[in-house]
Amino acid sequence: MAVAGVDLAVDSGSAVALMGPSGSGKSTLLHLLGGLLRPDAGRVMVGDVDVGRLTGNAAAAYPREVGFVFQRFQLLPALSAVNNVLAPSLPFRPSAQLRGRARSALATVGLVDEVDAVPSMLSGGEQQRVAVARAVFGAPRLVLADEPTGNLDSVTVQGIIDLLLDCGQKLVRR
Ligand SMILES: Nc1ncnc2c1ncn2[C@@H]1O[C@H](COP(=O)(O)OP(=O)(O)OP(=O)(O)O)[C@@H](O)[C@H]1O
Numbered sequence: 001m002a003v004a005g006v007d008l009a010v011d012s013g014s015a016v017a018l019m020g021p022s023g024s025g026k027s028t029l030l031h032l033l034g035g036l037l038r039p040d041a042g043r044v045m046v047g048d049v050d051v052g053r054l055t056g057n058a059a060a061a062y063p064r065e066v067g068f069v070f071q072r073f074q075l076l077p078a079l080s081a082v083n084n085v086l087a088p089s090l091p092f093r094p095s096a097q098l099r100g101r102a103r104s105a106l107a108t109v110g111l112v113d114e115v116d117a118v119p120s121m122l123s124g125g126e127q128q129r130v131a132v133a134r135a136v137f138g139a140p141r142l143v144l145a146d147e148p149t150g151n152l153d154s155v156t157v158q159g160i161i162d163l164l165l166d167c168g169q170k171l172v173r174r
């Protein structure tokens with residue numbers, strides 16, 4: 001069992017860093033919070049949503065409430081950086097305005113010149129920044145970021161932390 005005996009409450013509006021050795025269950029806990037895994041036992045509540053028992057429309061709606069930065073980024077390899085940021089809004093054709101906001105989001109993470117590059121053309125840290133921009137772009141209620149700064153230099157790290165802390169301010173809800 002990767003995560004057992006965890007009893008954790010996080011206040012709305014707060015930011016929490018989860019620390020622990022490799023293999024201690026950090027990613028697994030984030031996947032449980034994001035509804036990507038279901039708990040074998042216990043409950044996972046986000047607001048009044050019982051994330052471990054979502055079905056039907058609620059299960060379809062919950063991912064829109066969450067921005068997730070995956071430990072291995074999980075960018076879509078065939079899509080450019082800007083289209084990766086827009087991907088959660090697909091299959092709807094993005095407006096020019098929305099596309100402009102996605103470009104601004106990438107500029108915020110320092111990727112002005114990389115908007116049209118596919119992930120294989122980007123460094124690990126650049127891919128990670130695309131993943132962060134994608135996670136915060138829709139101004140989700142909850143951002144879950146799994147080691148979002150692990151591949152980055154200290155200056156870029158500070159920029160990413162600032163972005164995560166005020167993602168609702170810099171990136172306008174679509
Ligand atoms: N899909 C899975 N099925 C079964 N066991 C898994 C699965 N994913 C991870 N584990 C196990 O769960 C434990 C916790 O893994 P997890 O990835 O949550 O750790 P972590 O704290 O994020 O580690 P790291 O710092 O290396 O990313 C590990 O022992 C791992 O082998």
Ligand SMILES: [Mg+2]
Binds near residue numbers: 026027028071146
């Ligand atoms: Mg992990």
